[in-house]
Amino acid sequence: MKDKPLVSVILPTYNGAECIAEAIQSVLDQTYPNIELIVVDDGSTDGTKAIVESFSDKGVQFVAKPKNSGIADSLNVGILQAKGQYFARMDDDDVCMPERLMAQVEFLEQHPDVVVCATNDQNKGGDRPYLTDTELKIGLLFRNVIIHASVMMPMEVIKKYMYTVDMVPSEDYDLWSRLLNEGKFYKLEAPLMFIRYSADGQTATRRHEQLHLNVGIFKRIARCYGFNWDEAYESAVFKYIGHDYSMPAYTLLKLIEWFEQLLTQNNIKGMFPKSTFENELRYQENTFVTKYFYNRTLKDKIMPFIKLPLRLKLQVVKFYLNKHNA
Structure with missing residues (x-):
């Protein structure tokens, strides 16, 4: 042997x-x-x-x-x-x-x-x-x-x-x-x-330091796959990586916009199979958005919810209904 x-x-x-x-x-x-x-x-x-x-x-x-x-x-x-x-x-x-x-x-x-x-x-x-x-x-x-x-x-x-x-x-x-x-x-x-x-x-114990490092790694991976990195989304992406649910409605919408850009680029360039990529992207997006609302006070949920796209409004409502019925 x-x-x-x-x-x-x-x-x-x-x-x-x-x-x-x-x-x-x-x-x-x-x-x-x-x-x-x-x-x-x-x-x-x-x-x-x-x-x-x-x-x-x-x-x-x-x-x-x-x-x-x-x-x-x-x-x-x-x-x-x-x-x-x-x-x-x-x-x-x-x-x-x-x-x-x-x-x-x-x-x-x-x-x-x-x-x-x-x-x-x-x-x-x-x-x-x-x-x-x-x-x-x-x-x-x-x-x-x-x-x-x-x-x-x-x-x-x-x-x-x-x-x-x-x-x-x-x-x-x-x-x-x-x-x-x-x-x-x-x-x-x-x-x-x-x-x-x-x-x-x-x-x-070194979570904050790790998040700063991860943003750079994130960029490297995105560029390696062929995605264009737009600096306009960096703040939103940083908060997303850090599970930071304190972002205002504007930043949340920038994050959702970033997800859509990734989906569009993949559909055009074909880096990954379309259905597999969209499935993972929607999972990540839905998970973050539902946790975002769950971790905010009622008054801080109203404006972000109003501004959400309909599909994500439905996802948030579904989350709360499931939680209520559990």
């Missing part, structure tokens, strides 16, 4: 003592037989080092950085040391299902045109599958729809692109935006990860 491709699992950690033993054990318990696990410690001040070193007899490699320099740098350190044919992500507070790596290697071996293979997550569902290349790449135009810690990629691809250190905490969204023309993306439908979502995690 050792003749199977070597998978390098890179696990960056910072003060991860509470959960890291479970994370490491879930990698060691994989049904896939040929792996190396590289744990890169970003200057932890808790008991992380001792916990990792207790696994050293099982082939876990421990790399201690001299100072804290962030997750993207830790990933790059691990990638440069890796010897595998495939790169797999792992976080210090998550858990892999035993068959995760086997499923991803088998998929990538059968689909050499795929450069990003993610999986679903047992802890957080949703009503949008985002499985195929088309679904994922349309989804990425509106938000990051790929679970970073679930990803496996060909090592030659990640070593070519690496992580951009100054894009943390959007280092993953930035990476996907630079890989769009490198190959296909895919997400395995099976929930092969258990992800812990923490309110005090890096993404949560």
